[in-house]
Each structure stands twice: as structure tokens, then as C-alpha cells.
Amino acid sequence: MIRFENVGLRYGMGSEILRDLTFQIEPQSFQFLTGPSGAGKTSLIRLLFMSLRPTRGLIKVFNRDLSVIDKQELPKLRRKIGVVFQDFRLLDHLTTYENVALPLRVVGKDESEYRSDVIDLLKWVGLGDRMHVLPPVLSGGEKQRAAIARALITRPEVLLADEPTGNVDPPLARRLLRLFIELNKLGTSVVIATHDIALLEQVDARRMVLADGRLSIFD
Numbered sequence: 185m186i187r188f189e190n191v192g193l194r195y196g197m198g199s200e201i202l203r204d205l206t207f208q209i210e211p212q213s214f215q216f217l218t219g220p221s222g223a224g225k226t227s228l229i230r231l232l233f234m235s236l237r238p239t240r241g242l243i244k245v246f247n248r249d250l251s252v253i254d255k256q257e258l259p260k261l262r263r264k265i266g267v268v269f270q271d272f273r274l275l276d277h278l279t280t281y282e283n284v285a286l287p288l289r290v291v292g293k294d295e296s297e298y299r300s301d302v303i304d305l306l307k308w309v310g311l312g313d314r315m316h317v318l319p320p321v322l323s324g325g326e327k328q329r330a331a332i333a334r335a336l337i338t339r340p341e342v343l344l345a346d347e348p349t350g351n352v353d354p355p356l357a358r359r360l361l362r363l364f365i366e367l368n369k370l371g372t373s374v375v376i377a378t379h380d381i382a383l384l385e386q387v388d389a390r391r392m393v394l395a396d397g398r399l400s401i402f403d
């Protein structure tokens with residue numbers, strides 16, 4: 185569903201930080217993306233989310249070649265992808281509930297259609313009692329869970345998560361990992377960028393390892 189062929193990325197005039205990346209994210213697959221700090225995990229997540237363009241190479245997302253795609257079409261394609269950024273990107277003037285409901289609101293859904301789904305998901309991620317507060321008063325871990333809930337509420341075909349357990353304690357990290365596994369069983373492809381060795385050891389999943397700009401894949 186996402187295909188990279190000989191993709192390279194450089195920022196400005198610098199040297200390439202990603203080189204000759206060739207891989208596919210298959211439907212219903214589960215993979216970790218790992219590698220040392222600065223190896224380019226976040227950059228690769230941004231390429232997968234189409235918020236960054238490669239310097240060279242081919243990227244096909246849901247069978248569409250990104251180099252020829254009209255800019256106006258990107259939001260529609262992105263709606264099939266849920267993303268959890270490292271910096272959460274919650275809107276501070278909306279409550280936790282409203283942040284999670286936002287992707288449904290922007291596509292014109294009526295609150296009566298989604299209210300109970302949003303509440304259930306918030307409870308699942310342990311934010312049942314934080315629904316009506318604004319993000320600035322949430323802890324780092326709570327913000328992270330709100331960002332995860334927002335990424336999941338649309339039941340995306342692909343979930344991209346950048347260090348989704350970076351701000352939570354180990355029991356909650358295991359719970360979130362179970363949530364990702366459940367989601368994967370329901371059909372979503374999952375890509376989790378992480379340094380967290382303990383997390384990696386809990387699932388026998390494909391590992392995509394970035395080092396020195398190159399990607400090695402261990403199935």
C-alpha cells in the first residue's frame with residue numbers, strides 16, 4: 185500500500201540523510217522502525233505521511249505516484265493514514281475530546297454519529313476523566329495518548345507512530361502496544377518508530393533499521 189523505490193532525502197544543501205530506500209508497507213503488516221538518534225526515523229515517517237517530498241526516487245501511496253499527484257488530493261490520501269507525531273500537535277484551544285473528534289468533524293460527520301466512539305476510545309487510552317480539559321494541562325503521557333486516540337479515531341488503513349511510548353511508563357507502554365496490535369489484527373498496517381528496546385522485544389514483528397542513511401529490513 186506504500187512503496188518506496190531508491191528514495192533519497194537531503195535537507196537543503198546537506199548530504200543525503202536517507203539513501204536508496206527500497207521497501208513496501210504491505211496491507212495489514214506490523215513493523216518497527218528503529219535506529220540511533222538522528223538516523224532519520226522522523227524524516228522517514230514524514231515521507232510516509234507525504235508531509236515531506238523525497239529528493240529522489242519513487243514513492244507510491246495507495247498506488248498513486250506522489251511525484252505526479254495534485255496537491256489538492258493529498259488531504260484525501262492522508263485521511264487513510266493516522267499519524268502520531270513526537271510533538272503530539274494537539275490544538276490547545278480544543279478539549280481532549282474535541283481534539284480526538286476533530287478528524288471526524290472536518291469530514292462533516294455529525295457528533296451524534298461519533299460521540300460514543302470518541303468517548304470509548306478516550307476511556308481505552310485511560311483519558312476518560314481528562315476528556316474535557318485543554319491540552320496545556322495534560323501531562324506528557326496524557327498528551328501522547330490523546331494524540332494516539334486522534335490518530336485512531338478514523339480507523340486508518342495505515343498508522344504511523346513516532347516514539348508513541350516515549351512519555352509513558354512501562355505498563356502503559358505495554359497497553360498501548362497491545363492497542364496497536366489489536367488495531368493491526370483489525371486490518372490496519374502499523375509502523376512504529378522507536379528506540380525502546382523493551383517494546384521491540386515484546387513483539388515478533390518486522391524490523392526496519394536505519395543506520396548511516398541506509399535501511400536494513402529484518403523480517
Ligand SMILES: Nc1ncnc2c1ncn2[C@@H]1O[C@H](COP(=O)(O)OP(=O)(O)OP(=O)(O)O)[C@@H](O)[C@H]1O
Binds near residue numbers: 195224225
Ligand atoms: N527540517 C530539517 N532541516 C534540516 N535538517 C534536518 C531537519 N529535520 C531533520 N534534520 C536532520 O536530519 C537528520 C535525521 O533527523 P530525524 O529527526 O529524522 O532523525 P530521528 O532518527 O528521528 O532522530 P531521533 O531518534 O533523535 O528523533 C538529523 O541529522 C537532523 O538533524
